[in-house]
Amino acid sequence: MVTELNWAGNYGYRAPRIVHPASLAELQDLVAGAGKVRALGSRHSFNDIADTSGTLVVLDRLDAGIxxxxxxxxxxxxxxxxxxxxxxxxxxxxxxxxxxxxxxxxxxxxxxxxxxxxxxxxxxxxxxxxxxxxxxxxxxxxxxxxxxxxxxxxxxxxxxxxxxxxxxxxxxxxxFDIAQSVFENLDWDQVLAGFDDVTSAAYSVSLFTDWSGPRVGQAWLKNRTDQTVLPAGAPDFFSGTPAGQARHPLPGVSGSNCTQQLGVPGPWSDRLSHFRMEFTPSKGDELQSEYLIPREHAVDAIRTMRSLSDVVTPLILVGEIRTIAADQLWLSPNYGGAGIGLHFTWRQDEPAVRAVLPLLEAELAPFGARPHWGKLFHAEAAALAPLYPRxxxxxxxxxxxxxxxxxxxxxxxxxxxxx
Missing domain, CATH: 3.30.465.10 (Uridine Diphospho-n-acetylenolpyruvylglucosamine Reductase; domain 3)
Known part of the structure; x- marks a missing residue:
């Protein structure tokens, strides 16, 4: 029997049965008759959240019915x-x-x-x-x-x-249209001193870093053309200079499978994601973790991460910092307040990654860090429950x-x- 793997290849699903219902009625019958059942999506989770000891159902054969x-x-x-x-x-x-x-x-x-x-x-x-x-x-x-x-x-x-x-x-x-620009080698001191200005400079902002050195590797700014804050073609951004060609977040990887950059306006559907639908996303041979931090602790949490560079940098391909608005969804990591996401794209060395996660979580605990549910993390229910009021x-x-x-x-x- 061939084991079905997730997208990264680090997890093999143990469910003895995977089915693809072709109708809602078929799905209802499957669920009603199952002892244990879960849904399996695009297999992009890096942990066992989607697995079951019973039946996995995949909804890819249901009519999209948009x-x-x-x-x-x-x-x-x-x-x-x-x-x-x-x-x-x-x-x-x-x-x-x-x-x-x-x-x-x-x-x-x-x-x-x-x-x-x-x-x-x-x-x-x-x-x-x-x-x-x-x-x-x-x-x-x-x-x-x-x-x-x-x-x-x-x-x-x-x-x-x-x-x-x-x-x-x-x-x-x-x-709406988006114009996406990439800036390279931003000054960390300037970024942290003006963090709110950095993240508000576009409709969507991502910072990419390996957590070492005095410079942020890349800043991706996705500007709505009807809400432009930073003019296209700006000469610098917190000492970062405009990229002269399409960039990929991972060092040494071609930007050809990323969405259009260089400030060229185009539809939201082709710019808001980092990667293009028609290409294989990212590298695949990687692991991911992410921790969501309340916005008021953003700068201190980032400084803490930089202090852990000697532990983290050797294991990661790239880190990403993003911002997210507050919501009222009970198990959302942004329940009750705006926050930032500290994302880690790890090298595919799961024992080494899992060994460093307890340290990472302990260092981020004072900031109320909540892990992304679909990625690798160490915390269990006793530690997670106090982080979510509901x-x-x-x-x-x-x-x-x-x-x-x-x-x-x-x-x-x-x-x-x-x-």
Missing amino acids: SVDRQNMTVTVSGGTRYGRLAAELQRQGFALHNLASLPHISVAGAVATATHGSGDGNGNLATAVAALELVTADGTVVTVRRGEPDFDGMVVGLGALGIVSRLTLDIEPS FADFTALAGRLDPDGKFRNEFLDRTVFGR
């Missing part, structure tokens, strides 16, 4: 649809999502369930766009919940613990919707239910 409601400015789509496909169709019809993650290859339901995000001071994570969701619960019943209804805020970032999300309705807006409400909600634990797995037992 349906735009122009009056309410929403789009409804199958949970297994990838953001790249959804973005292209929205752009074709003249609409946009508020943001995209760095990869357009990820599934809508999977990204929402783990609070995956893009960047921008005013931009909430991808889950904040959810206006309604449809999920298949443990007995095969289809339940729809809408924004403003009881428990909605607890069900959106659901970690797969509440049911299989079959369809989602997302907020949209009129299409944590107990979520576990109670899961108990009501899934009393027999059909959707529970080792990941949830370890990180949420504490067993």
Whole structure:
């Protein structure tokens, strides 16, 4: 038997059965008849969050059913649809999502369930766009919940613990253009002294660093052409100079598979992600972790990371710093306040990475760091629960919707239910 692997190749799914239902009715029957069941999205999680001892269902054969409601400015789509496909169709019809993650290859339901995000001071994570969701619960019943209804805020970032999300309705807006510029070798002292000015300089800002030395490797600025703050072609940015050709975040990798740079305006659907849908994203042979830090601790947390360079730099390919707006979704790492994301793209040496995570988490603990649910981290439920004011409400909600634990797995037992 060939083991099915995740995207990075570091995790082999142990589920004895993987199925691809072709209709909602087939999905309902599968869930109702399963002893244990989970949904598997684009396999871009780096841990065991999606696995199960029973049946894995993949929604890639369900009709995407992309349906735009122009009056309410929403789009409804199958949970297994990838953001790249959804973005292209929205752009074709003249609409946009508020943001995209760095990869357009990820599934809508999977990204929402783990609070995956893009960047921008005013931009909430991808889950904040959810206006309604449809999920298949443990007995095969289809339940729809809408924004403003009881428990909605607890069900959106659901970690797969509440049911299989079959369809989602997302907020949209009129299409807009983005001009993306890259600056290289920014001065760290200037960046930290003017951090708010750095992150507010564009609609979306990402800083790439290996955490060593006095310079930030790259700053990616995605400017909406209707909201431009930093003029295209600016001679410098916090002592950083404009890149003369397309850049990739990883050193020594061609920028050809990245979205259009050099300040050339184009549709949001081709600029808000870092990578192009038609290319294999990033390198694949890597691991990832990320910690979300309350905005008020941003500069101190970054300084702490720089002090850990001797431990971190030898293990990483690149780090990324992004900003995310606050939300009220119970298990979102940005529940209750705006924050920054400290992202680590590690070399694929899992024993070494796992060995350094406890140190990293201990050093970031004073800042209330919350890990990204879909990436590698060390913390378990006892440490995570105090970080989320509605944590107990979520576990109670899961108990009501899934009393027999059909959707529970080792990941949830370890990180949420504490067993």
